[in-house]
Amino acid sequence: MDQNFTLDPRLAAETVLVCDLPLCRILLMDDARFPWLVLVPRLPGLSELNDLAARERNTLMEEISTCANILREVAPCDKLNIGALGNIVRQLHVHVVARVEGDAAWPGPVWGSGAPKPYDDNWRGGMIRALRTRLGLD
Amino acid sequence: MDQNFTLDPRLAAETVLVCDLPLCRILLMDDARFPWLVLVPRLPGLSELNDLAARERNTLMEEISTCANILREVAPCDKLNIGALGNIVRQLHVHVVARVEGDAAWPGPVWGSGAPKPYDDNWRGGMIRALRTRLGLD
Numbered sequence: 001m002d003q004n005f006t007l008d009p010r011l012a013a014e015t016v017l018v019c020d021l022p023l024c025r026i027l028l029m030d031d032a033r034f035p036w037l038v039l040v041p042r043l044p045g046l047s048e049l050n051d052l053a054a055r056e057r058n059t060l061m062e063e064i065s066t067c068a069n070i071l072r073e074v075a076p077c078d079k080l081n082i083g084a085l086g087n088i089v090r091q092l093h094v095h096v097v098a099r100v101e102g103d104a105a106w107p108g109p110v111w112g113s114g115a116p117k118p119y120d121d122n123w124r125g126g127m128i129r130a131l132r133t134r135l136g137l138d
Numbered sequence: 139m140d141q142n143f144t145l146d147p148r149l150a151a152e153t154v155l156v157c158d159l160p161l162c163r164i165l166l167m168d169d170a171r172f173p174w175l176v177l178v179p180r181l182p183g184l185s186e187l188n189d190l191a192a193r194e195r196n197t198l199m200e201e202i203s204t205c206a207n208i209l210r211e212v213a214p215c216d217k218l219n220i221g222a223l224g225n226i227v228r229q230l231h232v233h234v235v236a237r238v239e240g241d242a243a244w245p246g247p248v249w250g251s252g253a254p255k256p257y258d259d260n261w262r263g264g265m266i267r268a269l270r271t272r273l274g275l276d
Contacts (some may be wrong), residue, residue, distance in 0.1 A: 050206055061195050107250075109249045
């Protein structure tokens with residue numbers, strides 16, 4: 001599946017790698033304001049959900065569901081926000097964000113809201129380990 | 139499936155009915171700035187994707203895909219935006235929005251962006267008919 005897949009450089013610059021699931025590369029947005037995963041299907045040339053086959057869309061939905069569950073386990077969450085926008089970065093990617101009432105963008109969307117606040121190294125590392133543990137990877 | 143399902147009054151006030159698909163009620167957001175469908179699974183007590191069973195999530199994904207396809211057929215679209223937020227209205231609902239470069243919120247998200255501009259009656263009726271025709275309903 002990875003053949004010819006290249007992660008968009010902007011997504012790469014804003015995130016750190018968590019792991020690869022069967023379809024998607026799972027990334028943690030490096031923004032301590034919001035616990036925020038990004039799922040990128042590892043197939044070339046995708047920009048819309050409908051560029052995936054039906055079977056792949058179902059796999060994507062299950063990986064979204066898995067990521068939503070683990071994110072809620074490692075971070076406070078009053079409401080999940082899930083979105084596939086791509087107005088700026090066209091490579092198909094899905095955001096899974098844990099929102100807390102009163103967070104930096106509440107109740108608005110996180111996209112385009114203020115400047116990212118990178119994690120400190122310990123916190124970032126702890127998030128990655130906690131996510132990987134719940135995925136059964138470490 | 140409809141038993142005990144009630145559409146959130148805020149969603150009802152902002153939209154007009156297109157039709158019911160097997161899982162979801164399909165609504166057109168009454169906002170001429172953005173061609174915008176809202177899918178509401180017709181089951182009571184849902185607020186997150188993971189409140190659906192896996193089979194229902196797959197049906198939801200296919201209905202999102204269908205709505206994305208028909209929306210692109212009836213409206214200009216440079217990029218689809220798909221999102222399930224629910225920070226304000228907690229009843230599970232999925233937005234499918236046709237975005238055009240330079241539209242009223244471009245490249246930001248539509249949620250929370252400015253005031254809705256209701257369709258005029260002819261345009262609204264034409265949108266509903268065009269959507270229903272492509273769904274094979276009229």
